Amino acid sequence: MDSRTNNEDQIETEGMADNKSSRRQFLKKMSIAAAAGSASLVVGGCGGSLKTEEMGLKWEEYFKEHYRLMTQEEKDATVKRLERLAKLERGIDVQMSNQEPHEQVLYGYAFNISRCKGYMDCVEACVKENNLDRRAKTQYVRIFEMDPGKLDPTAGDGQFFHEVPVDNKFYMGVQCFHCENAPCIKACPTKATWREPDGIVVVDYDWCIGCRYCLAACPYWGRRFNWGDPEVPKEEINLNQHYLGNRMRMKGVMEKCTFCVQRTRKGKLPACADACPTGSRVFGNLLDPNSEIRFVLKNKKVFRFKEDLGTEPKFWYFMD
Amino acid sequence: MTTTPKKGFIAFIMDCTRWSFTGGIAYMIYLLVLLALIVSGIYAYSQQFQHGLIITGMSDIVSWGLYISNFTFFVGVAAAAVMLILPAYILKDKDLHQVVIIGEGVAVGALVMCLLFITVDMGGPLKVWHMIPGIGQFNWPSSILTWDMLVLNGYLALNSLVPLYILYCNYHGRKPVGWKYKPFVFLSIFWAVSIHMTTAFLYQGLPARPFWNNPLLGPRFLASAFAAGPAVIMMVLIVIKENTDYAIDSNIFQKLKRIIVASAIINLVMLFSEVFKEFYTFTHHSLSAQYLFFGLEGHDSLVPWIWTAISLNILGTLLFAFDPTKGKPRYLMVAAISLFTGIWIEKGFGLIIPGFVPSPLGEVVDYTPSILEIQVTVGILAAGAFVVTMLIKPALAIEMRLREKASM
Numbered sequence: 001m002d003s004r005t006n007n008e009d010q011i012e013t014e015g016m017a018d019n020k021s022s023r024r025q026f027l028k029k030m031s032i033a034a035a036a037g038s039a040s041l042v043v044g045g046c047g048g049s050l051k052t053e054e055m056g057l058k059w060e061e062y063f064k065e066h067y068r069l070m071t072q073e074e075k076d077a078t079v080k081r082l083e084r085l086a087k088l089e090r091g092i093d094v095q096m097s098n099q100e101p102h103e104q105v106l107y108g109y110a111f112n113i114s115r116c117k118g119y120m121d122c123v124e125a126c127v128k129e130n131n132l133d134r135r136a137k138t139q140y141v142r143i144f145e146m147d148p149g150k151l152d153p154t155a156g157d158g159q160f161f162h163e164v165p166v167d168n169k170f171y172m173g174v175q176c177f178h179c180e181n182a183p184c185i186k187a188c189p190t191k192a193t194w195r196e197p198d199g200i201v202v203v204d205y206d207w208c209i210g211c212r213y214c215l216a217a218c219p220y221w222g223r224r225f226n227w228g229d230p231e232v233p234k235e236e237i238n239l240n241q242h243y244l245g246n247r248m249r250m251k252g253v254m255e256k257c258t259f260c261v262q263r264t265r266k267g268k269l270p271a272c273a274d275a276c277p278t279g280s281r282v283f284g285n286l287l288d289p290n291s292e293i294r295f296v297l298k299n300k301k302v303f304r305f306k307e308d309l310g311t312e313p314k315f316w317y318f319m320d
Numbered sequence: 321m322t323t324t325p326k327k328g329f330i331a332f333i334m335d336c337t338r339w340s341f342t343g344g345i346a347y348m349i350y351l352l353v354l355l356a357l358i359v360s361g362i363y364a365y366s367q368q369f370q371h372g373l374i375i376t377g378m379s380d381i382v383s384w385g386l387y388i389s390n391f392t393f394f395v396g397v398a399a400a401a402v403m404l405i406l407p408a409y410i411l412k413d414k415d416l417h418q419v420v421i422i423g424e425g426v427a428v429g430a431l432v433m434c435l436l437f438i439t440v441d442m443g444g445p446l447k448v449w450h451m452i453p454g455i456g457q458f459n460w461p462s463s464i465l466t467w468d469m470l471v472l473n474g475y476l477a478l479n480s481l482v483p484l485y486i487l488y489c490n491y492h493g494r495k496p497v498g499w500k501y502k503p504f505v506f507l508s509i510f511w512a513v514s515i516h517m518t519t520a521f522l523y524q525g526l527p528a529r530p531f532w533n534n535p536l537l538g539p540r541f542l543a544s545a546f547a548a549g550p551a552v553i554m555m556v557l558i559v560i561k562e563n564t565d566y567a568i569d570s571n572i573f574q575k576l577k578r579i580i581v582a583s584a585i586i587n588l589v590m591l592f593s594e595v596f597k598e599f600y601t602f603t604h605h606s607l608s609a610q611y612l613f614f615g616l617e618g619h620d621s622l623v624p625w626i627w628t629a630i631s632l633n634i635l636g637t638l639l640f641a642f643d644p645t646k647g648k649p650r651y652l653m654v655a656a657i658s659l660f661t662g663i664w665i666e667k668g669f670g671l672i673i674p675g676f677v678p679s680p681l682g683e684v685v686d687y688t689p690s691i692l693e694i695q696v697t698v699g700i701l702a703a704g705a706f707v708v709t710m711l712i713k714p715a716l717a718i719e720m721r722l723r724e725k726a727s728m
Contacts, residue, residue: 066457154682189465190450191457210443212383219528221680228374251372252443
């Protein structure tokens, strides 16, 4: 079933490549014109050369292509530009990756509802790892405190603020479930969000026009919008970034959990799974028969949230 | 105005502009008020452009608000022009043929508002080229939003070009050639239905939002549009009749009234059907309806609005259905305003906001638009009224000259 989706993805990408050359020529012309324009804009003025460089980089960024249509050289070039812009604008030395997915990898996640005690270390780790907006208090991961008798996070309390653990309560974590049949991808008018071959649903922040149709389409409230410019204190910015992951977002674009693509493609666990003190979070490769996630799916009684919608999430709940 | 007209397109544009800006002192004040509202809207939007949509009342839970509510409603107003076009061009109704141009003007104004509302709602308006087929990535046919963009722009083209051609011919004293515009008239009739169905499908196609995921949404959009749209056109006609020399036959009001009553009754029947489904067997999916009509978990900001809307809706329908004055303009104006306002609230606010509450994770919050957001919205409404005025004023001048010529 997964190979089918991968094939579809490929076909789609090939379809996109059809009118690639004309688009590329057009964009190239635009960016040359743009560079010339920006150079003439900032003639003279003290400290002008850095400003000129910044303007030029921004122009080139503005006219760049959709990430999936870029050649490897173009991907490397945009990453270089973004690193340089981070230096010029914020004075930080970002290491930005554009690492591609590994072959034979499909990520899956399982959440043990009998173990989680609601400590929220996962939330905190996620906020730090992914450079989430401190001003708007954005969270990719939410924990709902539940009374026994119901297995539906909508019946729980997502705003609890008290000492845990609490007797006779249990906890359910929610985040983007990285659906195989994701309604958000279908909704996007510009193909700015898609499912990578390793199953991660990502957003090209530079391509998103901010219409928020994906947010309306998501049945799990898995997406967040940047209503204003996100704020992260300079010293708290995580410098290990990925183009499709935790690089700094800007106002007016969507963002979401990426299973910490900057970590997981390097073989590490997502920050939430890494931080969990109770071992409630299991993450791994669904295509590896010896992985822990496969063990859970085989030996535990698992269920998924809103299974009736046919979204095929890659996120399961289970009990001990 | 009876001087022999100059020829050519430039003379046509020059004369139209001249007619648009000539009028009495009241007309000038009206134009100035519209311009002031537009400027205030532009100022508010510049704030939004600078700081982001954070200056609105929207949030990650209620992520569409006043802008998209108004967009949805005015798509209906635009579509409603078909209720004049169909009888005028296809059924050869002589009365309605006299005012069809006004209906088309209203449609163009409504479409301009729709496109503006979508633009101001976008987080990255400068990146809109990402959606243009050829240089961007147009997610067609998968995304309904791409369909909506196609049908809205297509309808705008149809509704601008057909009247432009007819007026251009009339300006030069020629008779419009049937085969040159009739096919587009036919096309625009199907297109009118499609713009409103497609807009309904934007919402109807989302299983994530049970309040919208309802097969009646599209048909109900049409019924309410065919009531509210002709009500707007009637309001414009009454204003023209009361304030200009342009004669409008009272038959026209009778015919419009019949269209409005039929559509408004169908709309109310469908509303009743929806309310029955939500509340006879109260399910988890009825929570949005409960929030809208009665409030949920102490949040009830929409409750007074929806009951006002339903009252106005019923009142307007009854006023149109049982008209003791037999078409007196003042009476019809009250009825039209009542029905229009009722549907505006119900189909804007009352449809969009409850779709988001409770959130897919069961959270309930209220949404209140910010002052700047309201300012932008009012600015766009003023821009729409301005466009309608700029289109109808010269159109009437040309039509009047044609009538004078015919009577000579």
